[in-house]
Amino acid sequence: MGAGPVKPAPGITRRRRPWRAMVLALAAIILVAAVGTYLTAPRPGGTMDPAATSPSGAHALVTLLRDGGVEVVVANTVADVERSARADSLLLVAQTHYLTDSSLLQRLAQAPGDLLLVEPTARARRALTPKLRITAAEQFASQPKCPLREANRAGKVHFGPSDAYQPRDDLEVVSCYGGALVRYRDAGRTVTVVGSSDFMTNGGLLKEGNAALAMNLAGDRPRVVWYAPHRVEGQTSEPGSLSDLIPTNVTWIVWQLWLVVLLVALWKGRRLGPLVAEEIPVVVRASETVEGRGRLYRSRRARDRAAEALRTATLQRLLPRLGIGPGTDPPAVVTTVARRSGADPEFVRYHLYGPPPATDQDLLHLARALDDIERQVTHS
Template sequence: MTDRATTVAPTAGQRWRSARWLVLALLVVGVVATISTLLTAPRPGARMDPGATSSGGAHALVAMLRDHGVDVVVADDIAAVERAATPDSLVMTVQNRHLVGDEVLRRLAAAPGDRLVVEPVSRTREILAPEVRRADGGTAGGDPECDLREANRAGDVQFGASDTFEASGDVPVTTCYDGAVARYTDRGRTVTVVGSADFMTNAGLPKRGNAALAMNLAGTQPRLIWFAPPRSEGESSGAATLSDLIPANVKWVVWQLCLVVLLLAVWKGRRLGPLVAERLPVVVRASETVEGRGRLYRSQRASDRAADALRTATLQRIVPRLGLGPSADRAAIVTAVAARCGWDAGTVGHILFGPAPATDDDLVNLANALDNIERQVAQS
């Protein structure tokens, strides 16, 4: 047998050398995409959450205050407020569903320093700002129309829907923006009440003079204690899992990278490499191959398979000589062979398409008969 061209699959080392730059590029892209997503993904949170970058959060206001030198202390519970509060600090209380307990409100009222109460409900206002009460009607903003310096510097403000307040006793109360902002001084402490927090949120700060008013009200003291409790006192927040700490966008990036790697593996796995000439280590004679296959058939007593192989090979050689196509049926082949050889059609059909031989002698006789048919067809 002669040498022939064969396909040789590249070794593991060759595959790695050709793919390592692609793997490195994928890793770099994945790391950059992950870091970018972590830095730019919005951080969700509740309304006026100082760490939330969503539209209702207050991360922008906290960042602005800190840039202007205000020490912003985010207190998660009343104990943190009491530890951080000093006479020259401002305690900012943001109303939410967790700020409802009378005990917490009384402890807030007893904390030292000025007080900024945002969107208070009735009970919160009665304890933290008892000198004001809710007035009839509401406002959406406009000009301050008061002599409060912080409001006049801010000018026109857009609050959104806001409650309004008025004095409830003998203590003088300054009201601005039709009562949306109220301020009074009691026993050396300045108390400011705001009817809406919309102008302090990330989405509200860019409108009109909202950022200026939010900065002026929250930055009156060198230290601001931000109290918007994330949960009720005594309520456990639970342990966060690793999946909870991963932003949703990062998960999508990981799934996309997995899909890219899978497609790359399918694409590269189908490549068997270029055709190369390879010298076969052993040359085997055709007769030895036939003899070896014959011995295998004999050892397994597979006379039926041997007979089928002989008949198939004979038919593949004589059918073109008979002028028949590859789809010719048995009857047409038998008729053509019988006409060429001058034999009986039944005999020809038995030789070409008959049952498998029962003994080795029958297999030898079948081989001789097939060889005789092929010779006569070739010579006729």
């Protein structure tokens, strides 16, 4: 007589099923977490980017304007501005530290319609609002104290670090918030200048009357041409990421490797003992050290030393990534950084080896530009 099929012992079956269920549950958790992270991740973008949902973006303000019936036209180039601007529209210009070409600034100055200039650099201010001069920067969080209707409806506004403006000659200027917001008429157009963009960003709209002032200024006309460049015009597009180099059929292999690494980590983690607590005699937060050093620079108006420290730190992080020695000549460094990041060589040279900033606001623009250069090199 032949023997029948051998059945596994009940104990063995019971021991295998929990492991199979645990692996399936862990894989499901990882998949749900990945999908949730993708769906809820903020859309990236620079400062005043109308599509960015990060704290420095302006997606919330653009959405509020469109819900209020204002037509918002996003312009990516000066040519787009010239095609979209009309006599009854408002031209909003921000991120002017990317406007390094004087001819582009002259073309913006000749565009029709009213002008709202946000946090301009010294070069942009001279080209677009030559009748204004800058005064000392302050911390603004006050009442408008001016007859401007848009400011009085908003009330108290928190600008953050901001420049202040005054007229050069006998120009009639409406000055609000200690000069952080000015408005005047010039050649049949209304020109409005604000010394900070923080109150218009996603992270600043909820402070004080920031949202009201931002909507009142940007929604003053039924059509807004929004121009906030995030690279020098003519610069190549953003370099591809590492994930673009991975073939499609390799994606599942990568996910399986991550799952194996996680399972091994859980297995090894069970063998570790408890952590040993050790008291630290003094705890000094890095943010406090940086803030204290920044206050010392600001109290002594040492913008040149602050800019040199920023540029030196950026080069110390960039040169090892690019395989360049510390004694390399600046032209070679500029060429390598521009080729690696796809940025304009003049833009790279100006921010890495250019003159020291003239104002605190220009120092802030320099820090943002250096951060953009380092981010583009890192992600290239």
